[in-house]
Each structure stands twice: as structure tokens, then as C-alpha cells.
Amino acid sequence: MHMMVSRPEQWVKPMAVAGANQYTFHLEATENPGALIKDIRENGMKVGLAIKPGTTVEYLAPWANQIDMALVMTVEPGFGGQKFMEDMMPKVHWLRTQFPSLDIEVDGGVGPDTIHRCAEVRLSLSFRPWSKTFFPKYGKKTYLLRK
């Protein structure tokens, strides 16, 4: 679940009871990310941590070893149909470099015309040959951002 909400602490238990297996919250929406991460784990869910476009990736870094997935917003939270913010791609590249086994997601403005930008930045390290070997039909357009 991507919880694009204020006060994300209040929805952990209800989401767990509803059957969610992962709880993604926004770093900007809580004053105590460590406590929230702990609570999500204690409720049996994996942890996702999202950052808005205006938040630099260095704010996420201290938590990266405690989470299962980092979500880089590629639009401002609010509504669908916004333009993909390509200038967020260095965040993805930096996270992939620093935390090679971390799952990374992007959200917003992703479609046939922009998905390759996500894949390219994710594949800009040594993973490109791997991708071409196993997913030749996608070529540069592979959307698999996970290791």
C-alpha cells in the first residue's frame, strides 16, 4: 500500500488487518520515521519509504538499510496525469549505487514515453547486460527496476 497521507502512523494497524503486506509512507509526513518503521514491521508488513520531488535523497539515506523499498516520486503528490519529472532520475541512480539490493520504485507520469528513462538509470550500472540477457525483447524499455 502506498499511503500518501498525513499522520501515516494511524493507518498501520488497519492496513495490516486489511491484509496489506507492505506499507509505504512518506518521509515528510512523519516526525519519527524510526518508530514508524518499527511499528510497520511489528505488524508484519514490509516497509516502503517515499520522498517527494523536493526532498533530497540524502534524507532517505539514513533509513535505507531499514526499509525494503524506496519510492522516488516523479510528480508532486496530489493527482494523476502530471508530467514525469526526469530530473528525479539522479535520485534513483544514487540509491541504486549506494544500496544495490534495495528495491526502488518511481510513481507519477510513467508511461510508454517515459518508462525507458527509469530503466536506463536503473540499468546504468553493471545490470544492463543482465537485463539484455534475460529480457531481450524489452531491450532498453525494460521496466524492471528491481535487482
Ligand SMILES: O=C(CO)[C@@H](O)[C@H](O)COP(=O)(O)O
Ligand atoms: O498519486 C499520485 C500523485 O499524487 C500518483 O500515484 C499518481 O496517481 C500517478 O498517476 P499518473 O501520473 O500515473 O497518471
